[in-house]
Amino acid sequence: MASFAFHAISLRSSFLPPTSSLAVTFSSSSSPLASPCVVRFPILSSLQSTAEDRKRTGVNWGCDPQSIEKGSLLQDWLMKEGLAKQKLVLDRVDSGGRGLVATQSLRQGERLLFVPSGLLITADSEWGCAETGRIIKEAGLPEWPMLAIFLISEASREESSRWFPYFATLPKTPSSILQWTEEEVNTWLTASPVREKALECIRDVTETYRDLRATIFLKHPEVFPSQVYTLAAFKWAFGILFSRLVRLPSVGKLALVPWADMLNHSPQVDSFLDFDQNNAKSVVTVTDRAYQSGEQVFISYGKRSSGELFLAYGFIPSELNVHDSVELEMEIDSDDPSFEAKLRAANEQGLSSPQRFPVRKDGFPAQLLAYARLIASRTSDPAQLSRIDC
Numbered sequence: 359m360a361s362f363a364f365h366a367i368s369l370r371s372s373f374l375p376p377t378s379s380l381a382v383t384f385s386s387s388s389s390p391l392a393s394p395c396v397v398r399f400p401i402l403s404s405l406q407s408t409a410e411d412r413k414r415t416g417v418n419w420g421c422d423p424q425s426i427e428k429g430s431l432l433q434d435w436l437m438k439e440g441l442a443k444q445k446l447v448l449d450r451v452d453s454g455g456r457g458l459v460a461t462q463s464l465r466q467g468e469r470l471l472f473v474p475s476g477l478l479i480t481a482d483s484e485w486g487c488a489e490t491g492r493i494i495k496e497a498g499l500p501e502w503p504m505l506a507i508f509l510i511s512e513a514s515r516e517e518s519s520r521w522f523p524y525f526a527t528l529p530k531t532p533s534s535i536l537q538w539t540e541e542e543v544n545t546w547l548t549a550s551p552v553r554e555k556a557l558e559c560i561r562d563v564t565e566t567y568r569d570l571r572a573t574i575f576l577k578h579p580e581v582f583p584s585q586v587y588t589l590a591a592f593k594w595a596f597g598i599l600f601s602r603l604v605r606l607p608s609v610g611k612l613a614l615v616p617w618a619d620m621l622n623h624s625p626q627v628d629s630f631l632d633f634d635q636n637n638a639k640s641v642v643t644v645t646d647r648a649y650q651s652g653e654q655v656f657i658s659y660g661k662r663s664s665g666e667l668f669l670a671y672g673f674i675p676s677e678l679n680v681h682d683s684v685e686l687e688m689e690i691d692s693d694d695p696s697f698e699a700k701l702r703a704a705n706e707q708g709l710s711s712p713q714r715f716p717v718r719k720d721g722f723p724a725q726l727l728a729y730a731r732l733i734a735s736r737t738s739d740p741a742q743l744s745r746i747d748c
């Protein structure tokens with residue numbers, strides 16, 4: 359089953375190549391343009407941002423993250439493009455600002471969404487500007503930066519992009535850690551275990567942008583105008599990917615799935631997104647419980663701790679998150695006269711000293727208690743110590 363699959367922790371290994379190898383992988387082609395695409399800047403019309411937004415994000419695309427005004431336009435467009443009739447509507451919600459709400463009662467096990475493959479944005483999607491697509495494909499980029507550039511390329515084409523109605527509903531300021539400055543991270547996450555990962559994530563995306571700029575954008579300035587392909591635009595695009603890209607397990611693909619990406623996460627829910635290759639030939643989710651008409655429908659973005667959710671999606675769930683844990687480190691006292699015997703007993707059970715155990719809000723592993731008993735035991739008899747079942 360699929361989930362909203364990306365967060366900073368897994369990003370580095372999965373998409374960000376090391377700076378040095380990035381430079382050699384890219385093509386250095388600088389062939390003249392057959393037909394340069396029109397890229398307008400600044401972007402006008404309904405995607406126009408307020409001065410305050412621009413100061414903060416530096417991009418002019420998308421809308422206020424809470425806005426549902428463009429929701430019915432999005433739904434009309436999606437239905438024209440093949441989306442099935444929906445039992446859900448985009449509305450304001452308590453958890454998540456905007457979300458999909460049931461328009462009728464839904465039973466447990468009900469299949470929803472049915473977003474056809476032609477509406478998915480993937481690495482195989484057709485580029486509105488063929489020349490941009492050609493350069494990027496020849497460069498052989500990994501999927502994440504390729505999709506980020508796809509987003510900027512399409513967003514900057516405004517109404518001439520096929521995806522214009524979709525971009526109009528994307529948040530102008532995706533709530534990801536990339537919108538934070540390093541100073542903000544150091545100030546607000548001083549005591550947080552995710553501070554280092556947050557800084558690493560911001561630096562990785564910034565470095566990737568710098569590499570792309572040096573190896574591709576500056577070599578093709580007519581295709582990648584410097585006022586459009588800015589670091590801010592790149593962070594916006596990555597913020598969109600962090601918070602909305604899904605892996606569809608049955609087809610093994612990364613995709614942006616318009617409409618499905620309006621579903622918010624609940625740690626209590628066990629419904630995911632996947633592509634149904636058999637009958638529906640579209641992205642579906644199956645409800646894991648019944649919903650009343652008017653209730654917000656949730657999916658799961660995966661079994662993620664609040665720290666992971668915060669880094670990728672920019673929120674911390676308000677309800678109990680059973681995936682939260684703190685690593686508790688315990689060790690056998692090296693001054694304990696039975697230290698060697700206790701260590702052997704622990705080793706026999708695959709444990710060592712010090713040893714870390716995850717402690718979650720809903721409990722801790724039984725091994726933790728047994729290990730504590732081993733540490734506290736007053737016997738030095740190896741046979742008795744071995745019987746303490748870790």
Ligand SMILES: C[S@@+](CC[C@H](N)C(=O)[O-])C[C@H]1O[C@@H](n2cnc3c(N)ncnc32)[C@H](O)[C@@H]1O
Nearest residue numbers: 453454456533601602619620621622623671673
């Ligand atoms: C895939 S989008 C879901 C749709 C989103 N609410 C919107 O209006 O575009 C993921 C984003 O929704 C928000 N979100 C999702 N689940 C949430 C929750 N349980 N509480 C608060 N915000 C949530 C976060 O901003 C997250 O980055």
